[in-house]
Amino acid sequence: MHGNDPDVLIIGAGCAGIAAARALIAEGQSCVVLEAGARVGGRAFTTQALGAPLDLGATWLHGARENPLSAFIGPHLDHDTVRERHLHLGERFATAAEFAAYWRAHADFEAALANSPQTPDRSVMQAAPQGGPWDATIAHWLGAQINGVELGGVSLEDYLKTDLTGPNLLPREGVGSLVARLAEGLPIRLHHVVTRLDWSGPGVVAEGDWGRLRAGRAIVTVSNGVLAAGGIAFTPALPAATQAAIQGLPMGLLTKIAFRARGADRLGMAPFHNARRAVTREAPQPMSWVFWPFGADHIFGFVGGARAWDLSRQGPAATEAAARADLAALFGPRAEAALGEALVSNWGEDPLFRGSYTHARPGHHASRAVLAAPLGEGRLCFAGEACHARFAGTTGGAWLSGETAARISG
Numbered sequence: 001m002h003g004n005d006p007d008v009l010i011i012g013a014g015c016a017g018i019a020a021a022r023a024l025i026a027e028g029q030s031c032v033v034l035e036a037g038a039r040v041g042g043r044a045f046t047t048q049a050l051g052a053p054l055d056l057g058a059t060w061l062h063g064a065r066e067n068p069l070s071a072f073i074g075p076h077l078d079h080d081t082v083r084e085r086h087l088h089l090g091e092r093f094a095t096a097a098e099f100a101a102y103w104r105a106h107a108d109f110e111a112a113l114a115n116s117p118q119t120p121d122r123s124v125m126q127a128a129p130q131g132g133p134w135d136a137t138i139a140h141w142l143g144a145q146i147n148g149v150e151l152g153g154v155s156l157e158d159y160l161k162t163d164l165t166g167p168n169l170l171p172r173e174g175v176g177s178l179v180a181r182l183a184e185g186l187p188i189r190l191h192h193v194v195t196r197l198d199w200s201g202p203g204v205v206a207e208g209d210w211g212r213l214r215a216g217r218a219i220v221t222v223s224n225g226v227l228a229a230g231g232i233a234f235t236p237a238l239p240a241a242t243q244a245a246i247q248g249l250p251m252g253l254l255t256k257i258a259f260r261a262r263g264a265d266r267l268g269m270a271p272f273h274n275a276r277r278a279v280t281r282e283a284p285q286p287m288s289w290v291f292w293p294f295g296a297d298h299i300f301g302f303v304g305g306a307r308a309w310d311l312s313r314q315g316p317a318a319t320e321a322a323a324r325a326d327l328a329a330l331f332g333p334r335a336e337a338a339l340g341e342a343l344v345s346n347w348g349e350d351p352l353f354r355g356s357y358t359h360a361r362p363g364h365h366a367s368r369a370v371l372a373a374p375l376g377e378g379r380l381c382f383a384g385e386a387c388h389a390r391f392a393g394t395t396g397g398a399w400l401s402g403e404t405a406a407r408i409s410g
């Protein structure tokens, strides 16, 4: 600390920023976290708007055995132990035998990817089985519905490096509430949009319409969507390799939609069950749904990839209408009678995020390491989900990368 200047400025109070602040303070360093929004947590955000905890962003703690957030979890459930999956074939739900065939094809699809040569890097789709009866449905699920982007736009090497295996824990309070708890007591300044960062040295200076703040070093944790859109002007400009890494790691989009029950009808679905539709000519980009988590009277679902971007640009009413149509295809008119008030996330259009999480473009599998490399003798570090190779795209990856950046700059 020089005068009143903190040792480290952290830009963004999502998982990476919170983890970095905690690590720095634990090491006896001073820091200030500048957060543009009105709340902490970033893409981990729990709302009570439908009467029970509902995550509009991160939902599961994936890879729970190695996930750093597992250490802080309160009451929770391992979703894989309580969920039953239902697959709709266009006119009816699949029988147990049909579902077993689909699930075998799923395992074969993933094995084909894992056993495929990774060099030179190419798109996941180029290595994917195609033409089998379930392949289009599996590709849609692993691409748009999980990665927020169609598999044709994703680097195979990066995809295979990323670990999204279970256990997948659902905290009862919501992931956003869990993360917000971990920010309690930290020196976070809300409503502080950073528009400019001078890292020409010595030290760094952050600027916004709130004023200026100087520190020894900066850790920038804003999303790659914000960086790619030029949300922060850097002086000097970022090195070409860092700029290329940002371009190589674009944001996908996963939009979450939730509906509250109007009455007692639970659509024949038990709490935590999943339903998704097979890809058909009539439904090339279907959604997926989770019912009544922890017995709450809401359901939530996802639309991802190109269709999510398209709906996001049209606005929440268009997304809600598309979601109601998807549910009507599953349950007929009963869905409209059963489901009332809706909530739609806005990660795509929100200028503080501009997407849900990153993927690497084909040929750009090395970009995460490039982005995570410290600049200016450690004066400037990037952290966040984009910077972690193994747990890319997740809260756990963001958290670990924040801790790493704190150590590098410390």
Ligand SMILES: Cc1cc2nc3c(=O)[nH]c(=O)nc-3n(C[C@H](O)[C@H](O)[C@H](O)COP(=O)(O)OP(=O)(O)OC[C@H]3O[C@@H](n4cnc5c(N)ncnc54)[C@H](O)[C@@H]3O)c2cc1C
Pocket (backbone or CB within 6 Å): 011, 012, 013, 014, 015, 016, 017, 034, 035, 036, 037, 040, 041, 042, 043, 044, 056, 057, 058, 059, 060, 061, 062, 192, 193, 194, 195, 221, 222, 223, 226, 231, 232, 254, 255, 256, 345, 347, 351, 352, 353, 355, 356, 357, 383, 384, 385, 386, 393, 394, 395, 396, 398
């Ligand atoms: C719909 C959805 C579902 C998801 N599901 C899961 C899941 O189940 N499991 C999982 O692990 N992960 C999931 N994720 C991903 C996870 O939420 C993110 O990977 C993680 O939260 C990212 O954390 P971060 O710290 O890298 O970035 P962020 O959370 O984006 O934090 C960056 C912060 O910077 C702030 N900011 C932006 N611009 C500025 C500026 N100019 N000045 C100051 N502050 C600024 C933002 O407001 C934000 O608070 C999901 C995400 C979405 C959107």
